[in-house]
Amino acid sequence: MSLETNPRPLLPPQLVQTSPIVTMRDVGRRYGEVVALRHVDVTVYPGEVLGIVGESGSGKSTLLRMMNLEDAPDTGDYRLRLPGRDDGNLFALERYQQRMLRARHIGIVYQNPHLGLLMKHSSSGNVAERLLIAGERSFDVLRSKAREALDASEFPLSRMDHRPADLSGGMQQRVQLAKAIALEPALLLLDEPTTGLDVSIQALVLDTLKRLQRERRITMVLVSHDLGVIRTMADRVMVMRRGSVVEQGLADQVFQDPQHAYTQQLVHAKL
Amino acid sequence: MSLKTLTKPWAATSYGFLDASAKREMRRKILKAIAVPGCQMPYASREVPMARGWGTGGLQVTLTLVNPRSVVKVIDQGADDGVNAASIRRFISRVSQAEETWDTLAASIVQSRHRIPEETMTKDQILVLQVPNPEPLRGVEPNISIARQMHADADYGKLWLTLYEQLVKAGRIMQGAAYPSLVNGRHVMTPSPIPRWDVPKLNMARHLTILSAGREKRLFAVPPHTRVEPLVFSDRPYLVEDHARLVCERSGIAGYFMNEIPQDDGSSTFEVSDSNLGIKAIRASEGAPAEIGETWYRNGKFAQ
Numbered sequence: 001m002s003l004e005t006n007p008r009p010l011l012p013p014q015l016v017q018t019s020p021i022v023t024m025r026d027v028g029r030r031y032g033e034v035v036a037l038r039h040v041d042v043t044v045y046p047g048e049v050l051g052i053v054g055e056s057g058s059g060k061s062t063l064l065r066m067m068n069l070e071d072a073p074d075t076g077d078y079r080l081r082l083p084g085r086d087d088g089n090l091f092a093l094e095r096y097q098q099r100m101l102r103a104r105h106i107g108i109v110y111q112n113p114h115l116g117l118l119m120k121h122s123s124s125g126n127v128a129e130r131l132l133i134a135g136e137r138s139f140d141v142l143r144s145k146a147r148e149a150l151d152a153s154e155f156p157l158s159r160m161d162h163r164p165a166d167l168s169g170g171m172q173q174r175v176q177l178a179k180a181i182a183l184e185p186a187l188l189l190l191d192e193p194t195t196g197l198d199v200s201i202q203a204l205v206l207d208t209l210k211r212l213q214r215e216r217r218i219t220m221v222l223v224s225h226d227l228g229v230i231r232t233m234a235d236r237v238m239v240m241r242r243g244s245v246v247e248q249g250l251a252d253q254v255f256q257d258p259q260h261a262y263t264q265q266l267v268h269a270k271l
Numbered sequence: 272m273s274l275k276t277l278t279k280p281w282a283a284t285s286y287g288f289l290d291a292s293a294k295r296e297m298r299r300k301i302l303k304a305i306a307v308p309g310c311q312m313p314y315a316s317r318e319v320p321m322a323r324g325w326g327t328g329g330l331q332v333t334l335t336l337v338n339p340r341s342v343v344k345v346i347d348q349g350a351d352d353g354v355n356a357a358s359i360r361r362f363i364s365r366v367s368q369a370e371e372t373w374d375t376l377a378a379s380i381v382q383s384r385h386r387i388p389e390e391t392m393t394k395d396q397i398l399v400l401q402v403p404n405p406e407p408l409r410g411v412e413p414n415i416s417i418a419r420q421m422h423a424d425a426d427y428g429k430l431w432l433t434l435y436e437q438l439v440k441a442g443r444i445m446q447g448a449a450y451p452s453l454v455n456g457r458h459v460m461t462p463s464p465i466p467r468w469d470v471p472k473l474n475m476a477r478h479l480t481i482l483s484a485g486r487e488k489r490l491f492a493v494p495p496h497t498r499v500e501p502l503v504f505s506d507r508p509y510l511v512e513d514h515a516r517l518v519c520e521r522s523g524i525a526g527y528f529m530n531e532i533p534q535d536d537g538s539s540t541f542e543v544s545d546s547n548l549g550i551k552a553i554r555a556s557e558g559a560p561a562e563i564g565e566t567w568y569r570n571g572k573f574a575q
Contacts, residue, residue, distance in 0.1 A: 096424050118429070121436055128435050133428035139438055139504040161439055 012048075012235060012250060019081060021046045021219050022067070022187060027076030029062055029243075036062045037073065038243040044187070047217040051234025051251065053227060053266065059243040060223045064191050066091075067221060068108050069098040080105065082186055103133040107180030111192035113172035116179065119165040123150065123175045126164065127182050134183055149178040154208050170201035174208070181212065190222045194229055206232055227266065231255055239263045287334045288366040293317045297335040297490075301481060304492035309454025310422070311405050316488040326359060326384055327485030329401035333363055333382045336397060341369040344378035349386040349530070349544035356384070373547045376564045385448070387469040389527050389545040390564040392478035394495060400463045402484040405491065407451045407461040427451075427459050427502070434502060444507070453500045460491055462499070468511045468528045472567045473499040515571020519543040522552035526571040 022044035029037040037059045044050050052060045065071040066078065069090060078090040082105060087093060090101065110116040117126050127146040136142055150160050155174040164172045173193055180188055190209070194202040210233065212218055224230050230237060231251065238248040239260065247260040258264040285291060293315075300312040319327050319334075337343065345360035347353035351373040359382065364371045372378050375388040382399040392398060408418040411429035421427070430451055437445045448464040452473070462470055463482055473480060473493050483490040493499055503509040518525045520532070520540040527548065529541035543549040554561035568574060 099424055099426065118432070121432055122439060124439065125432050125436050129428050129432045132431040132435070133426070137431075137505045139435065139507050142435060142504075143439075 018045050020044060021081045022221075023077075023079045023081075024067070025077045027063070027066060027073045027078070029059075029066070029071070029073045035243050037066070040076075040240075040243070040245055042067075042238070042245075044219060044221060046219055048235045049213060049220040049222055049233050051230035051237045052221065052223045052240060053225065053230050053237060054240035055225065055266075057242075058240040060225075060240050061191055062243075063240070064108075064189050064221065064223050067187070068106055068189055069093075069102050080186065100134075103130065104183055105186045106189065107183070107185035107187070108189040109173065109176045109180050109191065109193045111195050113164060113169070113176055116176045117164045117172060120163060122161040123155065123164055123167070123178075124160040126175055127179045130179050130182050145182060146178070149182040150175070152181060152212065153178040154204075168201075169197050170205060173197065173205055177205075177208065177212075181216075181218065184216070184218075186219065188218050188220045190220060190224075192224050192226075193222070195224070195226070202229075209233060227255070239266065286367065287337055288319065288362075289317060289331065289334050293331075294335045297331060300490055301332065301335070301492065304481065304490055305479070305494045307458070308494055308497050309458030309460040309491055311460075311489040311491045313489050316485045319485075320362070321359070323486040324403065325355060326382070326401040328483035328487075328490065329382045329384070329399045329485075330359060330363070331485060332399045332481050332483045332490065333380055334366070336380055336399075337363060337367040337369050339368045340379075341367065342372050342377055342379045343369045343382070344372050344375060344380070345382045346386060346388070346546075347384045349388075349528070350546040352546065373550070375545075375547060376562065385464050385466075386528075386544060387465055387472045387567075389543075389548045389566050389568065391567050392476065394477045396478045398478055398480045400465070400480060400482045402461070402463040402482045403486070404449070405461065405482065405484040405487050405489045407449075407459050422458060425457065430459060431502060434504070438504070438507065444503075444510075451502050453498075453502060454493060455497050456500075458491075459502065460493075462493075466512055466528060467501075467509070468514065468568075470499065470501050470509075471511070471573050475499075511573070514541075517541045519549055519552070522549040523556065524549065524552045526568055527566070 020043045022042060024042040027037050027040045040063060054060045066073055072091060076091060080090060124146040127149050128142040131142055131145055147157060147160060151157060153174040155178055164175050194205050213220060222233050234251045237251045237254040239246050241262050247254060247263045254263060255267055258267045296314055300314045304312045317331060319330050321327055343360060343363050345356045347356035350356060360371050363369060375390040378396060380397050380399060381388060384401045406418055407430060408421055411433060412418045412421060434444055448466050449461045450467050450470050451459050452462055452470055454460050462473060475496055477495055479495055480493040481490060501509045514529050515526055517529045519542055521542055524543055528544045530544050531539045531541055533539050551561040551563050
């Protein structure tokens with residue numbers, strides 16, 4: 001089944017007239033013989049949660065790294081609509097410009113907190129580092145913004161100066177989340193944010209994400225292989241397999257009426 | 272044609288100990304370092320008759336700059352009469368016929384370990400600082416390749432973060448020496464382990480400062496009239512050591528950086544760290560001729 005013949009709406013009604021905040025076109029990436037991404041197009045609309053699902057090795061994390069400008073594609077065009085600026089194709093920017101853009105406008109929460117946090121520094125310091133990279137030089141402002149971001153992530157402020165290495169996995173994810181939202185990013189990327197957490201902590205982290213999304217209307221891209229997480233969080237869903245997008249649509253439609261054989265297999269898969 | 276006809280007759284050492292190619296490389300690297308203030312330049316650190324870590328970087332720079340008309344002062348922690356300072360000074364003089372001095376005002380080259388003299392240096396002077404660790408990012412990024420990338424990107428967030436953490440944990444910045452400083456608004460350098468007291472002396476100074484690490488094989492420079500700004504939060508002022516009211520036990524002068532000398536009864540006495548300044552003050556108090564030059568600090572306050 002091709003997407004062009006899919007009669008289902010691809011957007012919820014409230015987003016139909018809205019310009020996308022993220023537009024990626026024809027993104028391709030090859031690692032030696034392995035094709036990680038093949039002609040992938042992504043569109044993300046302001047305030048929505050786009051869920052990306054797929055099996056291990058389907059290219060979803062690679063795609064997220066591209067969105068975070070951590071990796072360069074072989075082909076493709078990436079535009080991020082930000083108020084008052086037009087940076088053109090972000091893949092074509094100098095590395096320094098990419099770094100500054102990432103620091104100010106894109107937040108990310110990794111599955112592995114060691115990738116996103118400085119374990120030997122305090123939790124508040126981890127949040128402050130992001131503000132420092134963006135140019136904040138007032139100690140009092142750093143403290144207050146770090147406190148505010150940690151509080152919004154439902155992190156206990158009594159432990160804000162504890163090192164992440166001394167915290168539980170759920171707490172580490174909250175610190176990552178606080179770090180990601182400290183500068184109110186235009187785009188928040190979540191790479192398997194609840195994988196490895198026990199179910200009760202997973203639910204708490206998802207609740208926090210949902211509340212933040214509801215209150216701040218943060219645009220999120222959520223990558224997960226856990227359909228339950230995607231079903232809970234996402235407005236729209238993109239299904240990936242072997243580096244290609246095989247199906248996308250509104251979350252309810254994709255889960256209730258999957259069109260592609262692979263999606264059907266995913267949705268109906270049970271242990 | 273044989274190799275013998277193409278080469279000069281063998282001699283024990285070149286002028287100034289270092290061979291011509293070594294000095295040519297040093298001159299090129301010094302010029303590059305001056306062109307990009309604060310940026311570390313790698314060089315092939317030569318063997319000198321001294322152990323690595325005892326000032327071989329500074330010595331190689333001095334041996335490159337020195338000529339028979341030079342007047343060389345060497346200090347170690349402010350003192351001219353330390354064994355290491357005296358040995359280096361005599362060695363330089365022996366291989367170059369340069370004049371030796373203890374007087375900052377008379378020197379054309381001042382090689383120093385861990386201090387900048389209290390008397391203001393002029394545009395005709397060069398300060399050579401011995402540097403044990405030239406990399407300000409070493410504490411936050413042990414991988415040299417990544418650290419170089421961070422310099423290229425002016426990515427100093429982690430360095431700022433260490434200062435933030437010190438303020439959080441101790442309520443004040445605990446970095447006592449080698450305070451990271453931004454040079455010319457671009458590169459962060461470590462100004463060698465000089466105390467915080469000395470860092471403002473580098474800002475818009477009239478003299479050229481060359482900092483060299485022989486063991487680490489890198490040098491960098493602060494050209495005259497260049498901004499050197501310690502990394503400091505906008506609402507937490509940069510503080511130097513509180514030595515303003517301390518009085519030198521031997522010379523009686525006050526308002527300069529002091530060495531603390533613990534006493535048997537638990538108390539401390541103090542001696543001015545710049546030993547030649549103390550000697551001049553003692554001579555002046557005894558009525559002997561002693562010219563004390565303009566100083567960077569006056570009455571314990573930075574004056575320039």
